[in-house]
Amino acid sequence: MTGSQYLKFLNPLALFNTKRTRDIFKVNPTLPPERIEADKIVVKVFDYTPTSLNEFTYDAIENCNQFNNNGNISWINIDGIRKKEVESLCNHFGIHYLIAEDILSVGQRPKMDEINPVLYCLLNMLYFNEQAGTVETEQISILLGRDFVISYQEDASRDVFDSVREKLRITDSKLRLSGADYLCYAMIDMIVDNYYVVMDKIGDRIEMLEERIIRSSNKRSLAEINALRKELIVLKRNVGPVRDIVNGFVRTDSELLEERTRKYFKDIYDHIVQANDLVESHRDMMINLHDLYVSNVNLKLNEVxxxxxxxxxxxxxxxxxxxxxxxxxxxxxxxxxxxxxxxxxxxxxxxxxxxxxxxxxxxxx
Missing domain, CATH: 1.20.58 (Methane Monooxygenase Hydroxylase; Chain G, domain 1)
Structure with missing residues (x-):
C-alpha cells in the first residue's frame, strides 16, 4: 500500500467506509433510473461471412440501419448509452420497448429475457481497481437476433472483447464459420472468464491480509477485512445471477440458438457454477480471517x-x-x-x- 492509502486509516470514520457501503446498496428498482447520458457514442461494427470481414466505426447510430437483414452476420457494439439512440435502433430492428427500458436502466440485476425476435441478456463486466482495491462494474446489454448481435456498453475505454475481435479477424476461425448465436456465446464466455481474473486478484489480497493478520493484528487489519467483505458482496451480487442467465440460454426453445451451440452454453454454466463456489470460498475465508483477527486480539489481551x-x-x-x-x-x-x-x-x-x-x-x- 502507498503512503496515501495508509493515511486514510488515521481517520476513525474511514474504518467504516460508509460511502462504499452506500454505493453497493443504493440500488432501488422502484425509483426511476438516473442515468447520465454519454457525451458521445462510438459504434463499432463487424460485418462478416466465412470468407469476408468488414469493420466500420461510426459516431451516429443511423449508420447501423443498413446491417439489418443484409445477409451477413453483424456485430454492432455501441459504447455510450443515450436514450434517443437506443430507442431509434430498437425501433429499426423491431426490438420490444421493455428491452429498451432495460438497456437504459441503472443498477439492474443481471437477467435474461426472451422477447421475439431477440434473446436479451443484461449482465455486468467486472474490473478490479488495483489502486482503490475495489471491484468496479460496467453494465452491458447483449441482444441476439437473427444474423445480428447488438451490445451496449457504458465505458468506451475498456472491455474484455478484444480477443473476440482478434478471432473474428482470422479467416476460417470458429467465430467466422458459425452464426450469431456462437458470437453471443463467445461474448458471454469472455465476461465470465474475466470474473476469474477479478476473483484471483481478490484472492491475492485475502492471502496478503492473512499473512499480515498472523504477524500483527491492528485496527487497519479490521478495516481491510471489512473492505474486502464489501467487495465480495459486489462479486456475489453480480456473479450469482449469471447462472440463471446461462441456464436460460441452455433451456430456451428459441430458434435463434442452434442445437450445436447449446453445449457451449452448458460449458459456460459449468464455469459460472465454479465461479459461484469460488466466491463462497472467499467469503468463508473472510469469516475465518475475522475470527483469526478476534483470536489474535484476545491472545494479545491475555498476554497483557x-x-x-x-x-x-x-x-x-x-x-x-x-x-x-x-x-x-x-x-x-x-x-x-x-x-x-x-x-x-x-x-x-x-x-x-x-x-x-x-x-x-x-x-x-
Whole structure:
C-alpha cells in the first residue's frame, strides 16, 4: 500500500467506509433510473461471412440501419448509452420497448429475457481497481437476433472483447464459420472468464491480509477485512445471477440458438457454477480471517493480562511486608532493631525471586 492509502486509516470514520457501503446498496428498482447520458457514442461494427470481414466505426447510430437483414452476420457494439439512440435502433430492428427500458436502466440485476425476435441478456463486466482495491462494474446489454448481435456498453475505454475481435479477424476461425448465436456465446464466455481474473486478484489480497493478520493484528487489519467483505458482496451480487442467465440460454426453445451451440452454453454454466463456489470460498475465508483477527486480539489481551498478573503477584509480598511493618502498634518485632529496614528490604527482594523460580518451574511464563 502507498503512503496515501495508509493515511486514510488515521481517520476513525474511514474504518467504516460508509460511502462504499452506500454505493453497493443504493440500488432501488422502484425509483426511476438516473442515468447520465454519454457525451458521445462510438459504434463499432463487424460485418462478416466465412470468407469476408468488414469493420466500420461510426459516431451516429443511423449508420447501423443498413446491417439489418443484409445477409451477413453483424456485430454492432455501441459504447455510450443515450436514450434517443437506443430507442431509434430498437425501433429499426423491431426490438420490444421493455428491452429498451432495460438497456437504459441503472443498477439492474443481471437477467435474461426472451422477447421475439431477440434473446436479451443484461449482465455486468467486472474490473478490479488495483489502486482503490475495489471491484468496479460496467453494465452491458447483449441482444441476439437473427444474423445480428447488438451490445451496449457504458465505458468506451475498456472491455474484455478484444480477443473476440482478434478471432473474428482470422479467416476460417470458429467465430467466422458459425452464426450469431456462437458470437453471443463467445461474448458471454469472455465476461465470465474475466470474473476469474477479478476473483484471483481478490484472492491475492485475502492471502496478503492473512499473512499480515498472523504477524500483527491492528485496527487497519479490521478495516481491510471489512473492505474486502464489501467487495465480495459486489462479486456475489453480480456473479450469482449469471447462472440463471446461462441456464436460460441452455433451456430456451428459441430458434435463434442452434442445437450445436447449446453445449457451449452448458460449458459456460459449468464455469459460472465454479465461479459461484469460488466466491463462497472467499467469503468463508473472510469469516475465518475475522475470527483469526478476534483470536489474535484476545491472545494479545491475555498476554497483557498475564504480565500484569505476574507483576502484581511479585509485588504482593513487598506490599504485605511493608504493610505489616508500617502498622501503628507500639510493639512490632524488629521495628526498633538497628538492621530492621535491611531485613524487611531483603525479604521484599528474596520472596519475589523465589516466586519467579516457582512460576518458571511450573511453566506459567
Amino acid at each position: 493480562m498475564k504480565v500484569m498478573t505476574i507483576v502484581t503477584c511479585l509485588l504482593a509480598p513487598a506490599t504485605v511486608i511493608g504493610g505489616i511493618f508500617g502498622m501503628n502498634f507500639d510493639v512490632i518485632p524488629y521495628a526498633h532493631e538497628r538492621n530492621g529496614f535491611f531485613i524487611a528490604t531483603t525479604l521484599m527482594i528474596i520472596v519475589p525471586i523465589i516466586m519467579v523460580f516457582i512460576f518458571r518451574k511450573r511453566g506459567w511464563f
